[in-house]
Amino acid sequence: MSPLQLCLAFSSLLFAVGLTGALARSNSILVLLGLELMLTAGSVNFIAFWRFGPPASPATGVVFAIFAIAVAAAETAVGLALVIAVYRHQRNIRLPEANRLKG
Amino acid sequence: MRLLATTDSSLLERAPVLLRDALSGLLPPPARWTANALIEIVAILAVFGTLFAFLTLAERKILGRVQNRPGPNRTGWFGLLQPFADGIKMLTKEDIVPHAADPVLHYLAPVALIAFSLLTFSVIPYGRDLLAVRMDASVLFFFAAGSATELSVFMAGWSSHNKYSLFAAMRALAQLISYELPLLLSVVPVVLAAGTLSTAGVVAAQSGWKWGLVPHWHVFTPWGAAGFAIFMVSALAESNRSPFDLPEAESELIAGHLTEYSGFKYALFFMAEYFGMCALSGMAVTLFLGGWQAPLPALEFVPSYAWFALKLLALIAGFMWVRATLPRLRIDQLTRLAWKFLVPLALINLGTAAFWSLTYPWGGSLQLLRWAVALALVMGPFLLLGRRLSAGLGARTYRYA
Amino acid sequence: MNTVLVILALATLGTAAVAMSLRNLLHSVLLLTATWAGVAAFYLWAGAEFVAFAQLLVYVGAISMAVLFAVLLTRHSRDDVAAPPAARSRGVYAAAAGAAVAGVLLAAVSLAPLATAPARAPAVSVRQLGGELMGAHAASLLAVAVLLTVALVGAVVLAAGGPPEKPGDTP
Numbered sequence: 070m071s072p073l074q075l076c077l078a079f080s081s082l083l084f085a086v087g088l089t090g091a092l093a094r095s096n097s098i099l100v101l102l103g104l105e106l107m108l109t110a111g112s113v114n115f116i117a118f119w120r121f122g123p124p125a126s127p128a129t130g131v132v133f134a135i136f137a138i139a140v141a142a143a144e145t146a147v148g149l150a151l152v153i154a155v156y157r158h159q160r161n162i163r164l165p166e167a168n169r170l171k172g
Numbered sequence: 173m174r175l176l177a178t179t180d181s182s183l184l185e186r187a188p189v190l191l192r193d194a195l196s197g198l199l200p201p202p203a204r205w206t207a208n209a210l211i212e213i214v215a216i217l218a219v220f221g222t223l224f225a226f227l228t229l230a231e232r233k234i235l236g237r238v239q240n241r242p243g244p245n246r247t248g249w250f251g252l253l254q255p256f257a258d259g260i261k262m263l264t265k266e267d268i269v270p271h272a273a274d275p276v277l278h279y280l281a282p283v284a285l286i287a288f289s290l291l292t293f294s295v296i297p298y299g300r301d302l303l304a305v306r307m308d309a310s311v312l313f314f315f316a317a318g319s320a321t322e323l324s325v326f327m328a329g330w331s332s333h334n335k336y337s338l339f340a341a342m343r344a345l346a347q348l349i350s351y352e353l354p355l356l357l358s359v360v361p362v363v364l365a366a367g368t369l370s371t372a373g374v375v376a377a378q379s380g381w382k383w384g385l386v387p388h389w390h391v392f393t394p395w396g397a398a399g400f401a402i403f404m405v406s407a408l409a410e411s412n413r414s415p416f417d418l419p420e421a422e423s424e425l426i427a428g429h430l431t432e433y434s435g436f437k438y439a440l441f442f443m444a445e446y447f448g449m450c451a452l453s454g455m456a457v458t459l460f461l462g463g464w465q466a467p468l469p470a471l472e473f474v475p476s477y478a479w480f481a482l483k484l485l486a487l488i489a490g491f492m493w494v495r496a497t498l499p500r501l502r503i504d505q506l507t508r509l510a511w512k513f514l515v516p517l518a519l520i521n522l523g524t525a526a527f528w529s530l531t532y533p534w535g536g537s538l539q540l541l542r543w544a545v546a547l548a549l550v551m552g553p554f555l556l557l558g559r560r561l562s563a564g565l566g567a568r569t570y571r572y573a
Numbered sequence: 574m575n576t577v578l579v580i581l582a583l584a585t586l587g588t589a590a591v592a593m594s595l596r597n598l599l600h601s602v603l604l605l606t607a608t609w610a611g612v613a614a615f616y617l618w619a620g621a622e623f624v625a626f627a628q629l630l631v632y633v634g635a636i637s638m639a640v641l642f643a644v645l646l647t648r649h650s651r652d653d654v655a656a657p658p659a660a661r662s663r664g665v666y667a668a669a670a671g672a673a674v675a676g677v678l679l680a681a682v683s684l685a686p687l688a689t690a691p692a693r694a695p696a697v698s699v700r701q702l703g704g705e706l707m708g709a710h711a712a713s714l715l716a717v718a719v720l721l722t723v724a725l726v727g728a729v730v731l732a733a734g735g736p737p738e739k740p741g742d743t744p
Contacts, residue, residue, distance in 0.1 A: 156647040
């Protein structure tokens with residue numbers, strides 16, 4: 070396999086692991102971390118295509134990866150705030166129990 | 173300028189590099205790169221290991237002097253052998269792991285801590301030619317590696333299964349997240365002014381003298397002085413030193429995250445604290461105090477690494493002086509200082525630095541205006557925010573006492 | 574060169590998979606930190622130095638600490654960090670979905686006619702990157718800045734909002 074295909078396989082598997090984790094676990098923090106893993110797999114792809122893909126503008130892939138990291142940070146901040154809000158509401162952070170629209 | 177050309181190639185200046193090349197020259201060429209790297213690692217370990225040993229002694233002596241007592245003076249001449257006695261004691265002590273502790277994390281915490289704090293030494297330029305790793309983004313690397321050490325403090329505190337250690341872990345997280353921000357924000361103006369993220373580039377940007385007298389160090393500009401002050405205060409907090417040593421506040425938390433550590437693991441924590449202090453001081457020297465540059469053109473004959481060592485020791489002495497003088501903060505005062513005082517000041521300082529570099533071509537009387545505006549931008553917010561900060565710090569009323 | 578990549582990828586995927594299946598939440602978070610560090614190592618291997626250090630600074634230095642803080646804030650007792658296992662069927666369905674997605678993606682990757690690799694990494698210095706960020710991508714930079722600000726303010730409002738707790742309510 071060429072390096073590009075190896076990198077893409079790596080990111081696909083990382084995405085799949087994140088997806089499995091996000092679907093399988095009921096703890097909201099772990100679900101959030103699974104989403105983070107899927108996002109990381111996305112930025113791995115940006116770097117893989119930047120390095121091994123057809124030549125484009127030299128910095129585009131790197132710029133995209135940086136933006137992806139910034140967006141991931143924002144996502145975590147909001148996600149953790151939601152987790153804490155849910156915890157204050159129902160005294161635990163298990164997602165299956167967070168099924169009420171009304172407090 | 174002529175003086176610079178002659179001293180540039182002085183034997184003493186190049187001695188460390190020549191010694192390294194002579195040693196690695198004994199090996200066949202393919203192995204030389206690895207040998208050079210190994211020699212540099214060994215040199216850094218040896219220098220800072222020895223420095224650590226004698227800094228502990230110096231700290232105890234200075235603290236003793238400030239508190240009007242002699243300090244250690246029995247082991248060897250003036251207590252000079254004390255660090256070695258301490259080392260033997262630490263090594264031969266029993267290593268106790270609490271039964272309820274998380275064994276893997278309890279073991280991993282000191283190892284990770286010392287590994288990451290050693291990584292930061294690789295990008296500091298110790299002299300004209302003394303820089304272990306040349307990288308384009310070495311300033312970023314320094315803070316990335318440094319931020320990983322905070323995780324190990326948390327690991328230590330949580331894995332000990334001790335309520336005081338857990339408090340320490342929470343405090344360490346809150347404190348280190350809070351002070352990471354002003355620390356990084358105070359560095360951004362330097363990067364802006366120097367136009368580079370590499371430590372060697374930052375030092376090169378501070379070379380030369382104004383009127384052959386005042387060095388072009390960043391600390392001699394209004395934003396540089398403010399940035400240096402913010403950096404040093406945050407560095408005190410990041411290296412868990414007094415008055416910000418809340419995670420290990422012995423009067424309230426026994427020893428915080430160190431409570432359940434003994435023997436050599438404890439020594440590793442102790443070592444990492446001093447390494448962190450040395451690395452942050454070295455970074456402060458590099459970013460604000462001109463790195464290895466001499467303060468006067470006439471003093472250039474002194475080797476560059478001697479200047480670096482001198483500045484480093486001066487900053488560390490400042491750390492010890494602060495520890496001996498200031499009382500410890502409360503946790504709410506600590507976070508308030510970071511979020512309501514240091515972070516806004518650092519952000520305003522970024523604006524000041526941008527103004528300073530935009531007005532670089534101003535000459536003559538406009539130069540006076542430039543200084544006046546920059547000083548006003550530094551001092552005004554400092555006074556205003558400082559008044560708000562100390563507003564709530566009057567005499568406390570104890571309701572239940 | 575490929576061996577380094579395979580070892581890195583296997584180590585990263587291994588830590589991620591173990592982290593996602595551990596019972597102890599804190600162990601999961603700490604192992605995921607290792608995963609993120611592994612991804613940073615991948616960036617370093619690919620020659621994207623700046624992104625690698627940014628990843629380390631943001632994920633290992635900031636996100637992991639925030640997550641750990643959230644874990645400590647949302648538990649009743651010390652042993653509460655052990656997340657109870659979800660229903661068996663849920664895990665099976667999740668694994669099936671993950672395997673299906675991985676299969677589709679891997680098939681697409683191995684069948685797609687991808688261009689061959691250039692011999693050397695595109696050289697991009699930090700200065701060049703800064704120019705690019707402030708020049709061609711200035712609008713997106715501004716958008717990301719607005720997004721970060723809004724996210725931060727929103728997070729503070731979400732986490733700090735709500736009525737004050739009753740004294741007897743705390744566990």
